[in-house]
Amino acid sequence: MKKILLLLSLYCFTSFNVIKQDVYICGTNGAKKYHLKEDCRGLNACKHTIVKKTLKEAKDLGLELCGWED
Numbered sequence: 001m002k003k004i005l006l007l008l009s010l011y012c013f014t015s016f017n018v019i020k021q022d023v024y025i026c027g028t029n030g031a032k033k034y035h036l037k038e039d040c041r042g043l044n045a046c047k048h049t050i051v052k053k054t055l056k057e058a059k060d061l062g063l064e065l066c067g068w069e070d
Contacts, residue, residue, distance in 0.1 A: 021055040025063060033066040034058035042066040 023034040027048030034053070035043055043050055043066075053061075 022052050023055050023058050025051050034063040035066045036069050040066055042068045
């Protein structure tokens with residue numbers, strides 16, 4: 001019985017952890033894409049500061065994944 005409770009609690013603990021993934025965008029205004037790697041080819045033309053955001057923040061801004069990383 002103890003093993004079952006331990007396994008159940010372990011399952012519940014691990015299944016509800018949220019993994020925060022960092023992504024990169026060019027500047028803070030006008031960006032349309034997010035990038036998984038800071039050295040992504042799609043960021044080469046960025047004339048602004050490259051900003052680190054969470055994936056959730058980028059999606060909340062309506063950004064889509066860069067075509068080079070698709």
